[in-house]
Amino acid sequence: MMITWRLVMTSVLASVLLSSLTNAAAPLQKTQAPGYYRTMLGDMEVTVLSDGTFPMPVGKLLASIDATDLSAALTRSFLKDPVEASVNGFLINTGTKLVLIDSGAGQFFGPTLGNLVHNLRAAGYTPDQVDEVYITHLHPDHIGGLVDHGKAVFKHATVRIAKAETDYWLNPDNLRxxxxxxxxxxxxxxxxxxxxxxxxxxxxxxxxxxxxxxxxAVTTAGHTPGHSVYVVQSRGERLVLWGDLMHVASVQFANPSVTIVYDTDPATALVARTRIFADVAKSGEMVGGAHLPFPALGHLRAVDAGYTYVPVNYTSLKIH
Ligand SMILES: [Zn+2]
Known part of the structure; x- marks a missing residue:
């Protein structure tokens, strides 16, 4: 009897021990996948680089929309204010040159951003390999990544920006x-x-x-005096990288007349947005946005007075 009881206890203990081993609680990892996404455009390789995300207080920042309409637009997209907004750069390998379009926020915009270089390395490149950096405009979330504590991050790169933009932001009278x-x-x-x-x-x-x-480079002034869109083209395929032509996908595609307080000239920014939205919806060209949700590539389809944004279909085949 005693032996049987011992056997039962031993087997109970063993099974408790075994189940605690097999069901050990795995800790949550709490990190995102490396922030790059790659596809081909004709013969060119396009790598979208995430700089991170930040909470954007859209109720404070968006203009020309009342609180009820804004709330309805966010609810339709299962979002709440503040909306988690992406910041993205685009690395284009043309086959002969490596071109980065916008550099992310670096140390200029808080701790949740500044990851672009980390993701560029994760994507298989180094900052020293970048030949050219094209900047859409001189707001901090697009240029902070150019420097690290005052030193050039892209040591071998030529930096290109519309002269209207440097004339405005580098003018000491405007700072004063x-x-x-x-x-x-x-x-x-x-x-x-x-x-x-x-x-x-x-x-x-x-x-x-x-x-x-x-x-x-295509002039699209309004958001800033020298804002530029960059159009990438290879073998008849085109990608329109539109910088800050829009900021909040859940609101501004359905209603492109909504502007943002960061616009230097909201009326002109609206003209540029309207023109490019209409063009890409008609042509079916791919678009990429600095603040579209990562991986920030897709297409526009005209619907009623606005547009529907269709994110790209995931590919692993197109990069082989
Ligand atoms: Zn921006």
């Missing part, structure tokens, strides 16, 4: 005339570009033009 809470924008622009202007690697351009074979 800015209100106290508006000065940091000018200071950040100066800090991000300084190592490149000092070394002669900053080369502003004027008007619409092809900067290298297959990548063309």
């Amino acid at each position: 005339g800015a209100p106290a809470d508006g000065k940091s924008g000018f200071e950040n622009a100066n800090a991000a570009l300084k190592p490149y202007s000092t070394s002669g690697q900053l080369k502003p351009f004027t008007g619409d033009q092809e900067l290298i074979a297959g990548i063309r």
